[in-house]
Amino acid sequence: MRRTVAALLRKELLVELRTLESVPGMSLFAVTTFVVFHFALNRNSVDGDLAAGILWVTLLFAAILGINRLFVADADQGGFDAFLLAPVDRSAMLIAKALTLMAYLLAFEIVAVPAFGLLLLGPSLGAAMPDLLLVLLLGDLGVAVIGTLVAALAVQTRARDLLGPLLALPLLVPIVIGGARASSPLLALGHPTAVPGRWLLTLGLYDLVFGLIAYALFDFLLED
Amino acid sequence: MYGKGLRALSIATVAAFAVAFGLVFFYAPLDAEQGFLQKIFYLHVPLAIIALCGFVIGGLLAIQHLRTRDSRWDMRSYVAIHMSLIFAVATLITGSIWAKGSWGHWWAWDEPTLVSFLIVFLLYATYQPLRFAIEDPERQSRYASVFAITAGAFVPMNFIAVRLSTAYLHPRVLGSTSNLPGSMGLTFVVCLIAMALLYATLYKYELTAKHTRSQVRALRRKLIGETGMAPRPRSAAPTLHPTSTPATSTAAGASR
Amino acid sequence: MFAPVLAELPALPLHEAGKYVAGAYIVLFVLVLIYFAIMAIRLSRIERELGELLELANQEPAEEDVAPREPTLA
Numbered sequence: 001m002r003r004t005v006a007a008l009l010r011k012e013l014l015v016e017l018r019t020l021e022s023v024p025g026m027s028l029f030a031v032t033t034f035v036v037f038h039f040a041l042n043r044n045s046v047d048g049d050l051a052a053g054i055l056w057v058t059l060l061f062a063a064i065l066g067i068n069r070l071f072v073a074d075a076d077q078g079g080f081d082a083f084l085l086a087p088v089d090r091s092a093m094l095i096a097k098a099l100t101l102m103a104y105l106l107a108f109e110i111v112a113v114p115a116f117g118l119l120l121l122g123p124s125l126g127a128a129m130p131d132l133l134l135v136l137l138l139g140d141l142g143v144a145v146i147g148t149l150v151a152a153l154a155v156q157t158r159a160r161d162l163l164g165p166l167l168a169l170p171l172l173v174p175i176v177i178g179g180a181r182a183s184s185p186l187l188a189l190g191h192p193t194a195v196p197g198r199w200l201l202t203l204g205l206y207d208l209v210f211g212l213i214a215y216a217l218f219d220f221l222l223e224d
Numbered sequence: 225m226y227g228k229g230l231r232a233l234s235i236a237t238v239a240a241f242a243v244a245f246g247l248v249f250f251y252a253p254l255d256a257e258q259g260f261l262q263k264i265f266y267l268h269v270p271l272a273i274i275a276l277c278g279f280v281i282g283g284l285l286a287i288q289h290l291r292t293r294d295s296r297w298d299m300r301s302y303v304a305i306h307m308s309l310i311f312a313v314a315t316l317i318t319g320s321i322w323a324k325g326s327w328g329h330w331w332a333w334d335e336p337t338l339v340s341f342l343i344v345f346l347l348y349a350t351y352q353p354l355r356f357a358i359e360d361p362e363r364q365s366r367y368a369s370v371f372a373i374t375a376g377a378f379v380p381m382n383f384i385a386v387r388l389s390t391a392y393l394h395p396r397v398l399g400s401t402s403n404l405p406g407s408m409g410l411t412f413v414v415c416l417i418a419m420a421l422l423y424a425t426l427y428k429y430e431l432t433a434k435h436t437r438s439q440v441r442a443l444r445r446k447l448i449g450e451t452g453m454a455p456r457p458r459s460a461a462p463t464l465h466p467t468s469t470p471a472t473s474t475a476a477g478a479s480r
Numbered sequence: 481m482f483a484p485v486l487a488e489l490p491a492l493p494l495h496e497a498g499k500y501v502a503g504a505y506i507v508l509f510v511l512v513l514i515y516f517a518i519m520a521i522r523l524s525r526i527e528r529e530l531g532e533l534l535e536l537a538n539q540e541p542a543e544e545d546v547a548p549r550e551p552t553l554a
Contacts, residue, residue: 149370149374153354153367153370153371154354156358156363156367157354157357157358157367158357158358158359159353159357160357163350163353163354163357166350166353167347167350167354167371169346170343170344170346170347170350170378170382171347171374171375171378173343173382173385174381174382174385174386177385177386177388177389178385181389198388199388202384202385202388206381206385209377209381210374210377213373213374213377214374217290217370217373217374220290220366220369220370221366221367221370223366258497259497260497260498260501261497261500261501263501264500264501264504267504267505267508268504271508310511310515313511314507314508314511317504317507318504318507318508321500321503321504321507322500322504324500325497325500325501422512426515429519433519433522433523436526437522437526440526440529440530440533443530443533444529444533447533447536447537447540448536
């Protein structure tokens with residue numbers, strides 16, 4: 001199982017490195033969105049609740065771009081059939097794809113979060129740092145799990161680019177709630193206060209529950 | 225045979241509603257804070273509870289479908305979610321009317337249950353478009369069941385998350401059911417039962433109608449033959465295979 | 481004309497709150513009525529289809545000289 005996941009993961013990352021389809025697009029989208037927010041809100045700097053909100057909404061919509069593209073190559077070029085023929089545990093694809101999406105999210109956040117700190121954030125990003133990283137990690141995990149499940153659902157439908165976001169957004173609302181509430185004290189003006197532990201717990205629990213559900217249901221999506 | 229208990233169920237529903245409305249308007253005391261406006265509570269909250277239960281039941285029925293691969297479970301899951309969606313619309317409308325009466329605006333962001341409900345509604349509103357976008361009937365049923373289970377698990381988690389997020393801001397203003405005086409409590413329970421009966425009746429009604437339609441189509445197929453039938457149009461509703469005809473994918477469909 | 485009657489009824493204040501409550505209950509009533517209407521349309525459609533099938537079943541023996549497969553639908 002682990003070897004299957006490793007092999008699939010290696011393939012995904014190799015393809016991404018060679019074609020550069022998702023991550024650069026997501027990063028660029030995030031930076032552009034920050035600029036749009038500057039004009040839409042007519043503000044030079046944001047902090048606290050507003051900053052947390054802008055950050056998480058932008059991350060969410062950029063993630064949607066990644067989710068849309070996650071299974072497209074497999075669906076269009078027969079990757080599913082090839083995988084189904086192999087004598088391996090089918091959940092390996094779920095884990096590999098979720099890890100791939102996680103990698104994409106972390107990669108584009110390396111660009112997006114500093115860009116946010118530079119363009120829009122009032123208080124210093126460095127002060128928020130190690131805690132913010134933890135919040136982002138937990139949030140990304142949830143987005144990765146739900147994103148993979150929704151992507152697998154949507155890719156076989158006719159209006160896949162439309163249904164993917166429609167399905168994903170309500171399911172991701174609790175993650176936005178948890179992420180934004182947890183980040184908001186970190187990005188507060190003045191010195192950042194500690195993250196309320198309950199939000200980390202919420203995010204962690206949500207990730208766990210949906211991870212298990214996705215694991216249980218994914219097989220049914222892959223059948224022919 | 226879906227229509228069997230339908231008459232008894234309908235009569236029970238009407239009776240329950242008669243008793244419930246009688247209690248609401250002639251027995252339950254006026255609320256100290258909100259006065260007469262609070263009477264909406266007896267309609268709005270049972271609607272919400274039944275809708276949410278319906279969504280979760282839809283998920284449970286979907287689990288059965290994935291376990292047994294019997295398309296009848298998928299039909300039941302579909303109808304359950306469909307009915308719950310209608311109840312959810314009614315919940316949102318009555319909640320909105322209540323908000324307007326209480327505070328003067330049509331929506332209240334600081335009411336966590338209403339907000340959670342909106343999110344759940346938006347999620348389930350994608351159920352039919354999802355089904356409609358998948359043409360192959362078997363795959364449509366399978367994917368819909370996966371969605372129904374995921375969404376069913378999402379319902380409680382969503383309520384917890386939203387409740388947590390507003391806990392510190394405002395106390396719960398709209399109808400906390402934990403400290404209802406006895407007479408209000410009784411009225412509420414009766415309304416809840418009436419609403420549950422309404423759901424069960426409409427659910428059975430819908431299943432019977434779909435089954436009847438599929439039987440008529442099966443009969444038509446038998447009389448006209450395969451060539452005379454118009455091709456089944458794309459639909460979001462699952463196909464029922466009536467037990468008297470061999471099950472094929474173009475068998476009598478129950479499309480709306 | 482209704483004023484004295486309405487004054488007697490116990491729990492029906494018809495000032496501000498009354499119209500909201502009425503609105504909410506009417507919404508539920510209307511939704512159920514709409515459902516009935518949809519069901520009525522379906523019922524008449526089924527009735528029409530069954531009528532056509534009955535005609536078809538009665539015609540067929542004459543056309544094909546075969547014993548009717550579906551004797552009556554009554």
